[in-house]
Every structure is written in C-alpha cells, then in structure tokens.
Amino acid sequence: MNSANSRELAGISVPDTPLVEQAFDYARRECEPYLFNHVVRSWLFATRIGQLRNIAHDAEVVAVGTLLHDITLNERFHGPRRFEVEGADLARVFARQGGVDERRAQLIWDSVALNSTPSIGLYKEAEVALCTAGICLDVVGLQYEVVPAAEVARIVEEFPRLDMKRRMTRCFCRIAETRPETTYDNFVRDFGERYVPGYRAPSSVDFVASAPFDE
Structure with missing residues (x-):
C-alpha cells in the first residue's frame, strides 16, 4: 500500500x-x-x-x-x-x-x-x-x-x-424472536435456543425428511 x-x-x-x-x-x-x-x-x-x-x-x-x-x-x-x-x-x-x-x-x-x-x-x-x-x-x-x-x-x-457482549446478544435474541426462519442454519440459532423461551427454528432434519421423493 x-x-x-x-x-x-x-x-x-x-x-x-x-x-x-x-x-x-x-x-x-x-x-x-x-x-x-x-x-x-x-x-x-x-x-x-x-x-x-x-x-x-x-x-x-x-x-x-x-x-x-x-x-x-x-x-x-x-x-x-x-x-x-x-x-x-x-x-x-x-x-x-x-x-x-x-x-x-x-x-x-x-x-x-x-x-x-x-x-x-x-x-x-x-x-x-x-x-x-x-x-x-x-x-x-x-x-x-x-x-x-x-x-x-x-x-x-x-x-x-461498550458492553458489546450483552448488547450483541440482545440483537441476536431479537432476530431469533422475530425472524426464527432466518436462523435455522446459522449461529443465531444458538442464542435462540439458549435465551429465547419458546424459540423454534426450522430443522434441516425436517427438510430432508419432507423432500418430495419416495426415498
């Protein structure tokens, strides 16, 4: 440079x-x-x-x-x-x-x-x-x-x-609360499972089981 x-x-x-x-x-x-x-x-x-x-x-x-x-x-x-x-x-x-x-x-x-x-x-x-x-x-x-x-x-x-750990955790939890469908394959899911009551994201297991094929 x-x-x-x-x-x-x-x-x-x-x-x-x-x-x-x-x-x-x-x-x-x-x-x-x-x-x-x-x-x-x-x-x-x-x-x-x-x-x-x-x-x-x-x-x-x-x-x-x-x-x-x-x-x-x-x-x-x-x-x-x-x-x-x-x-x-x-x-x-x-x-x-x-x-x-x-x-x-x-x-x-x-x-x-x-x-x-x-x-x-x-x-x-x-x-x-x-x-x-x-x-x-x-x-x-x-x-x-x-x-x-x-x-x-x-x-x-x-x-x-500036209290980043707590403030960033709050942001991740809000995403888990309001947009759980965006969290099934990324780290925000971890925050939802740890901190957000009732959190449930789509599961890759369900996606595979529900694929439109016989086997």
Whole structure:
C-alpha cells in the first residue's frame, strides 16, 4: 500500500481513499456506537493480521467488507433473509455506486455474507478470509495471539467495546424472536435456543425428511 494513500488509525496503517472514507461514514451512520466500534476494530484486526502474516490482499476490499459487515445487525432488522445476506446486498450496492468493479464487489459481498461463518469464510479468497479473521478475533477471540497484546490494547482503548457482549446478544435474541426462519442454519440459532423461551427454528432434519421423493 502506497504510504501516500494510507494513514494510521489506533497505530495501524490503513488505506486512506475516498471509498474507505465513505464506508467508514456509512458504518458510523448505520451502526449503534458499540457496533460501530466493533466493525472498526474488526477492520484493524483484519488489516493487522494481513500485515503480520504478509498476506497479499486488496486493502480497500478488506476495509469495506469489515466496516459494512454488520449494517443490518440492529433492532430495525426485519429480514426476510439472514441479516448477513441483507447486509451483503447493501454493501454490494454501496461498492458498485463507488465505482468498484464486479469482481471486487463480489468479494465484498462474500465478506459480509460469510462474516459469521468462519468454517467457510476462512478458506476463501484472502480478502474474505481476512475479514472473517478480524471479525472473529473481535467477537470470539479467534487468533487473539496473532496481534501483539499492546496493539490489541490500543485498538480497544481507542474504540472501546461498550458492553458489546450483552448488547450483541440482545440483537441476536431479537432476530431469533422475530425472524426464527432466518436462523435455522446459522449461529443465531444458538442464542435462540439458549435465551429465547419458546424459540423454534426450522430443522434441516425436517427438510430432508419432507423432500418430495419416495426415498
């Protein structure tokens, strides 16, 4: 990344381009403060993992994918599809309007759509894998040891967590309560089963048993 097109944020060198600035502003408008801080930390962690591991990647794609990955994770969400897919569509529209070509726009879509599916996202293109890694580091501590502790501390100090565990849990539970049909094959189901009385999502077992074939 050319130093003329970069800046430091919480001690991490990140791309400084109009597209990234627009994504940053979009995330700040759409996300609650705790969630905005989460997506920024995810971006910084993703970027730093790429730097530390010398992973060649498109820094703008990683920036947009991480910054916009949770723009539908809020109490206004009404589906009808998984919040990640709804968010991915919005992120792709944003990218296209910003002049991003279709290949890069698709990488951004994948980064958002797969942000909570590391069993797939970590094995895709470098940009998608880094977005997934940064997000998972911030949410569950995956690869926490990769980024030096002092750097993690500075990132969290500048973009504090603001009771993220409790607030994010509340968001997931609301999705489980109001849109259980979007949760049968993703992690939100776990929150529904643990915290939401009467929660019941469609089952893959039922889908297979009800397939319109004799055997």
